[in-house]
Amino acid sequence: MARSNEVNLNECKMVVPLNTWVLISNFKLAYNLLRRPDGTFNRHLAEFLDRKVPANANPVDGVFSFDVLIDRGTSLLSRIYRPTTAEEPQPNIAELEKPVTAAVVPVIIFFHGGSFAHSSANSAIYDTLCRRLVRLCKAVVVSVNYRRAPENRYPCAYDDGWTALKWVNSRPWLQSQKDSKVHIYLAGDSSGGNIAHHVALRAIESGIDILGSILLNPMFGGQERTESEKRLDGKYFVTLRDRDWYWRAYLPEGEDRDHPACNPFGPNGRSLEGIKFPKSLVVVAGLDLIQDWQLAYVEGLKKAGQEVKLLYMEQATIGFYLLPNNHHFHTVMDEISKFVSSDC
Amino acid sequence: MVLYDSATLGGSCSGSSSSSSSSKPPPLQQRQQTQQDIDGLLAGAGYRVRSSELRKVAQRLERLETAMVNSPADLSQLASDTIHYNPSDLASWVDSLLSEFTQPPTCPSEFIMDPETNQTVVSDAWTTAEPHMPQVHQNISYQQQSLNNQLTVDNQLTVVTAMEEDSGIRLVHMLMTCAECVQRGDFSLATSCLEDMQGLLTRVNTVCGIGKVAGHFIDALSRRIFQGIGGGSINGGSAYENEILYHHFYEACPYLKFAHFTANQAILEAFDGHDCVHVVDFNLMHGLQWPALIQALALRPGGPPLLRLTGIGPPSPDGRDSLREIGLRLAELARSVNVRFAFRGVAASRLEDVKPWMLQVNPKESVAVNSIMQLHRLLGSDLNRNSPIETVLSWIRSLNPKIMTVVEQEANHNQPGFLDRFTEALHYYSTMFDSLEACTVQPNKALAEIYIQREIANVVSCEGSARVERHEPLSKWRTRLSGAGFRPLHLGSNAYKQASMLLTLFSAEGYSVEENDGCLTLGWHSRPLIAASAWQAVSDGPADFPA
Numbered sequence: 001m002a003r004s005n006e007v008n009l010n011e012c013k014m015v016v017p018l019n020t021w022v023l024i025s026n027f028k029l030a031y032n033l034l035r036r037p038d039g040t041f042n043r044h045l046a047e048f049l050d051r052k053v054p055a056n057a058n059p060v061d062g063v064f065s066f067d068v069l070i071d072r073g074t075s076l077l078s079r080i081y082r083p084t085t086a087e088e089p090q091p092n093i094a095e096l097e098k099p100v101t102a103a104v105v106p107v108i109i110f111f112h113g114g115s116f117a118h119s120s121a122n123s124a125i126y127d128t129l130c131r132r133l134v135r136l137c138k139a140v141v142v143s144v145n146y147r148r149a150p151e152n153r154y155p156c157a158y159d160d161g162w163t164a165l166k167w168v169n170s171r172p173w174l175q176s177q178k179d180s181k182v183h184i185y186l187a188g189d190s191s192g193g194n195i196a197h198h199v200a201l202r203a204i205e206s207g208i209d210i211l212g213s214i215l216l217n218p219m220f221g222g223q224e225r226t227e228s229e230k231r232l233d234g235k236y237f238v239t240l241r242d243r244d245w246y247w248r249a250y251l252p253e254g255e256d257r258d259h260p261a262c263n264p265f266g267p268n269g270r271s272l273e274g275i276k277f278p279k280s281l282v283v284v285a286g287l288d289l290i291q292d293w294q295l296a297y298v299e300g301l302k303k304a305g306q307e308v309k310l311l312y313m314e315q316a317t318i319g320f321y322l323l324p325n326n327h328h329f330h331t332v333m334d335e336i337s338k339f340v341s342s343d344c
Numbered sequence: 345m346v347l348y349d350s351a352t353l354g355g356s357c358s359g360s361s362s363s364s365s366s367s368k369p370p371p372l373q374q375r376q377q378t379q380q381d382i383d384g385l386l387a388g389a390g391y392r393v394r395s396s397e398l399r400k401v402a403q404r405l406e407r408l409e410t411a412m413v414n415s416p417a418d419l420s421q422l423a424s425d426t427i428h429y430n431p432s433d434l435a436s437w438v439d440s441l442l443s444e445f446t447q448p449p450t451c452p453s454e455f456i457m458d459p460e461t462n463q464t465v466v467s468d469a470w471t472t473a474e475p476h477m478p479q480v481h482q483n484i485s486y487q488q489q490s491l492n493n494q495l496t497v498d499n500q501l502t503v504v505t506a507m508e509e510d511s512g513i514r515l516v517h518m519l520m521t522c523a524e525c526v527q528r529g530d531f532s533l534a535t536s537c538l539e540d541m542q543g544l545l546t547r548v549n550t551v552c553g554i555g556k557v558a559g560h561f562i563d564a565l566s567r568r569i570f571q572g573i574g575g576g577s578i579n580g581g582s583a584y585e586n587e588i589l590y591h592h593f594y595e596a597c598p599y600l601k602f603a604h605f606t607a608n609q610a611i612l613e614a615f616d617g618h619d620c621v622h623v624v625d626f627n628l629m630h631g632l633q634w635p636a637l638i639q640a641l642a643l644r645p646g647g648p649p650l651l652r653l654t655g656i657g658p659p660s661p662d663g664r665d666s667l668r669e670i671g672l673r674l675a676e677l678a679r680s681v682n683v684r685f686a687f688r689g690v691a692a693s694r695l696e697d698v699k700p701w702m703l704q705v706n707p708k709e710s711v712a713v714n715s716i717m718q719l720h721r722l723l724g725s726d727l728n729r730n731s732p733i734e735t736v737l738s739w740i741r742s743l744n745p746k747i748m749t750v751v752e753q754e755a756n757h758n759q760p761g762f763l764d765r766f767t768e769a770l771h772y773y774s775t776m777f778d779s780l781e782a783c784t785v786q787p788n789k790a791l792a793e794i795y796i797q798r799e800i801a802n803v804v805s806c807e808g809s810a811r812v813e814r815h816e817p818l819s820k821w822r823t824r825l826s827g828a829g830f831r832p833l834h835l836g837s838n839a840y841k842q843a844s845m846l847l848t849l850f851s852a853e854g855y856s857v858e859e860n861d862g863c864l865t866l867g868w869h870s871r872p873l874i875a876a877s878a879w880q881a882v883s884d885g886p887a888d889f890p891a
Contacts, residue, residue, distance in 0.1 A: 051390020066503040094516040124390035
């Protein structure tokens with residue numbers, strides 16, 4: 001057992017820079033301490049260990065942020081990130097919700113990752129990522145602090161995403177000058193990618209226009225054990241066992257992984273043929289053990305005639321987009337920027 | 345050949361040939377030196393790791409993983425019983441976990457035999473030269489500084505808002521305009537702003553949200569404009585009144601309970617194994633903090649110590665000796681739980697009037713100094729060379745306390761510019777008022793609001809020695825206390841967990857405890873409002889220079 005671990009550790013050391021390895025290994029080990037075999041979660045320790053940053057209405061590198069309580073009933077907070085403009089390098093505190101001035105301003109609703117159980121909108125890694133997205137896409141980013149498993153199972157995260165979508169869509173100050181509409185994109189990594197898909201699904205009959213979805217290493221799965229899961233189990237920071245734990249924590253009790261939340265194009269899934277669904281940018285890391293499910297998702301969209309672009313990053317592991325120290329990061333950021341600006 | 349003593353070795357890198365023999369290393373310079381070595385990307389993720397130590401930390405992580413895999417029983421204990429400290433200091437965190445394992449294994453992959461020399465060398469299995477990396481390093485070097493700053497941002501302004509109606513937003517606008525006029529000295533324009541705002545107030549919902557807190561800020565601005573900055577009657581409230589308001593603030597929301605609870609926990613741990621202990625409380629009030637500590641000491645394994653409590657408070661007018669009365673009550677409680685107890689009251693109108701000899705600290709006893717929202721009152725600088733804070737910190741240090749617990753408002757209300765202070769206060773107190781809404785018990789809430797209102801009035805309408813509410817954020821206190829010869833004692837996951845549990849017992853949803861580099865903060869949603877920290881005096885002597 002120790003021998004194969006040795007091999008595993010050596011393999012993932014080869015493909016990521018040292019500081020990335022330290023960061024992701026730290027998460028991996030900390031998360032091991034938090035998941036209990038009986039399915040409960042050590043939430044206090046999780047919150048203690050999570051590195052958080054407060055919002056900052058004073059701009060840093062051209063981005064300022066503030067938190068808004070979107071729904072008092074569920075204590076749903078979102079962190080809004082806005083770019084400063086040439087005309088207003090220092091925003092007036094009374095005008096945090098000042099109308100956007102450009103002809104077209106993309107508004108990206110971002111769902112952080114964490115396998116439905118970890119992290120928050122104010123986690124340092126996600127605060128950093130959202131700030132990058134603002135600068136990259138000249139967008140407003142709304143990072144949703146959705147309720148997490150196992151305390152809050154399906155469909156709480158989707159409900160919170162839906163609440164956030166309605167809130168964003170109804171903010172006059174987020175409307176682009178060109179057409180007085182809010183130009184909305186959904187984005188998320190890991191469980192956040194899964195949430196983005198399901199919020200887009202829920203939006204279908206609502207009349208709310210979503211211009212595109214960006215799914216970074218989205219979390220999908222199924223009952224079957226796929227080839228990539230067997231081949232990559234335990235090799236690059238992630239094990240099948242932990243994936244199973246998180247699905248058991250999120251899905252309704254008694255449900256298996258073919259539940260449509262987990263497997264949207266599986267036996268219990270819904271066909272998207274003929275449906276007006278937003279175009280998708282799906283990023284898959286070649287060393288992510290759940291890639292077969294992510295690729296199946298892309299296939300599912302294609303078969304239904306939906307517009308989807310796949311970015312397959314062969315040598316990338318999970319979390320590659322957290323630190324800007326590898327070429328996958330820069331490639332993906334470029335694509336995201338093009339994806340979001342193509343509507344201008 | 346110039347000889348550098350150990351004080352300057354770590355500090356200066358300019359190559360100038362001065363051989364200063366300072367008696368203690370300049371802390372700021374050293375910190376800047378180490379900061380430049382911190383991995384900027386990990387700093388952006390909230391972790392402080394020196395680039396030069398990355399490899400070592402990685403190896404330890406590897407060892408930890410192997411240990412966790414090899415002994416799952418230890419793992420579950422690690423998960424439930426171990427106390428974690430300061431997760432930002434990744435190296436220490438990993439080491440502390442490693443030390444929990446009974447037999448830390450050596451990871452075979454670490455060492456390989458060098459065939460040439462037949463010696464074991466540490467394997468260098470990490471990629472050292474990715475072709476693109478030098479370029480990327482160049483690109484991120486300018487980011488490094490700002491990422492470093494992210495770990496300790498000095499100029500932070502955190503806003504948590506709910507959806508406001510238009511009139512609420514207009515009110516904020518006008519408040520800012522008025523404050524700006526005041527800063528410029530344009531009092532006639534400020535006065536007309538005031539009138540407009542009074543008018544708008546009648547049309548805004550003053551029961552909650554910005555409407556409620558705006559009223560207090562308008563009052564404070566009025567006071568400043570019409571009565572001048574001497575403080576007027578707001579500070580003239582009697583000590584008795586203040587105590588009542590304080591008590592209601594204590595009941596209405598969890599901030600003081602959190603402060604007391606967290607400080608007591610740390611004091612209890614510091615007193616472990618000591619039989620003669622002495623707590624110095626910088627602001628006794630009703631002694632609300634102490635029954636819990638007395639009871640905890642009564643129950644500690646091995647039996648309670650002899651506890652002395654010295655309570656500092658304002659002198660009572662009218663012949664009462666309120667300090668002594670409280671002392672008697674506490675003594676009664678101590679007696680009922682068999683804790684040997686002695687109380688001493690020190691009456692002083694200002695903390696800076698207290699002299700250490702008044703505390704009668706016995707060299708054989710272990711001392712805890714407890715300051716709940718008192719240190720900031722010492723930050724007003726007078727014309728003398730020594731500001732009160734330096735004097736007081738210096739004599740605290742001379743007592744060589746086992747622990748000093750410090751709780752302060754997590755706000756930047758001591759900035760020199762009036763508008764900056766005003767802005768910060770507007771957001772801080774809006775958030776605090778919002779959090780009070782969670783408390784529905786009257787009259788606690790109404791009187792608690794008056795307590796807070798007095799703070800607002802002091803921050804906004806006073807200057808000079810009258811302005812005592814000079815709150816500063818944790819980052820500033822860290823610098824100040826480190827510079828004064830104290831080192832932090834980290835509050836761990838056990839304190840965090842108990843504080844969180846206390847919150848769910850007493851308060852509504854919305855309050856959150858956060859860990860911040862060894863300290864704990866309590867706030868409303870994502871905005872910390874109160875910060876608790878613990879400190880110990882660094883002992884003197886050349887052997888204690890950091891290497």
